[in-house]
Amino acid sequence: MDTVLQDIVLGNSDEIVKKWINEVEKNSVHKYSLTISEELFDSTNREFVNVIFVSVQNQGSKDDLKDFAERIINFGWPLNYLTEGMQAFRRVTTNFIIERSETLDAERFKQVLESVDEWVDPIVNFLVSEYSGSWESTVSLQKVALQELSAPLIPVMDGITVMPLIGTIDTERAKLIMENLLEGAIKHNAEVVLIDITGVPVVDTMVAHHIIQAAEAVRLVGSTCILVGIRPEIAQTIVNLGIDLSKFPTKSSLRKGFQSALEITDRAVVNLKDKGNEMENMIDSLNKG
């Protein structure tokens, strides 16, 4: 670290800040894209440049920077607000030092660029990694949320359980679905499990393969598996795959599947209204008699 250069920059911080703010305001797309007030934009800019100076001054300590980055991320400011700000700082500082220099040869020029890079790069790296870190944790949170949502098992009645599959199925999810399905079938003592694939947007050969494996595993644990919600294009993929589904009952809709599930478990839906009529008829005949 060139302390002479550092002194030039720190000693003239007011001037550099002014130039920096000019530069950043020129590029004020963020002000509009974020729909925030003029004041907030100004105060954030000021805070940003302060944090940069603090970081240049005490090399290594990034507490203020971290604090600032966290708030920016929480507010949802875009990453390029930060990177553009740092680029502006690099430009302004380099120009400023060079304008001040009496001698300007290649050696000196190189020295200035290197020093400024030494200040700016660690800050940029730090900001970017903070940003992507928070992004990654958001993604992994969403992944967990998706997994939890991915395979609900609904025991609709004694011995009959429905598993609606929603969304894209990859290998990872397919494994999870299979485990949920089997453990659920046993937990709910389900003689029949209906897998509803109405909500699966694309059934490619891989997905079809996973679903069929799940159905086969369900049969092994001793339940009957009915695949429902089979759209025409899914029927096509399955046949094109050459997969023999004759052992698995399949139905086009959940309603039809439920009907077969009732038959398998020796039950039927009885219309209560008819029963009511019967009662009325009986009472009528009693009254007449």
Add this chain to the structure above:
Amino acid sequence: MNNQSCIPIKKEWDIVGARQYGRDIAKNLGFGSVDQARIATAISELARNIYLYAQKGKICFDIVEGVNKKGIKIVAIDEGPGIEEISKVMEDGYTTSGGLGAGLPGIKRLMDDFDIISEVGKGTEITVVKWLR
């Protein structure tokens, strides 16, 4: 258990011993019950192949660490007859012993990484890894 440990396969009961040992390691590493069963089953297949085709050999266990991940590595080593056509034995249903021929292709599906080196007359070495998710 950072250094490798090996279990010799000489008699039929060693197959059961090896898979129980492997399952314990998998359990301690934090694998779920389904993956424990996958790992134990793969070991069982590897050990039985050694017992059936090479008469004796060993199964070695290792804990491996990758970038951001951890896993169990199992190496099955024998100095038996070796395998002539590896692509053939990796086909579902191929067997020279009246088995189901499910062993080797099955192991590949049960585990995450699969590697086989075999030389006729020299022996066979199969390495498999299951990563902890």
Add this chain to the structure above:
Amino acid sequence: MMRIPILKLHNYLLISIQIDLDDQTAIQFQEDLLKKIHETGATGVVIDLTSVDIVDSYIAKVLGDVVSMSDLMGAKVVLTGIQPAVAITLIDLGIHLKDVPTSLDLEKGLIKLRQELEE
């Protein structure tokens, strides 16, 4: 090697496998069961696998064979209580036991046998 007990109940034979099966025990079990079917003239068999936590390709073959052989001798076999982890590893191995009837538990297995035998 261990012997797996085979219980007789009316026309049925009940087996609950409680140990980690090694090859020798599995083969011995196959022999014992066929002999028992012959002696008793049983028409149905339930093999409960609730406590079995590993079935590899060899054991799967023995079980599949037991089912076909019993069938030949006139006894229908139902496998019950296959654990999720076991079912998943079997599927990974590519073993589907296609012609083997299954049920969730012993009780449902017996009901299934009765239904099938009445038909």
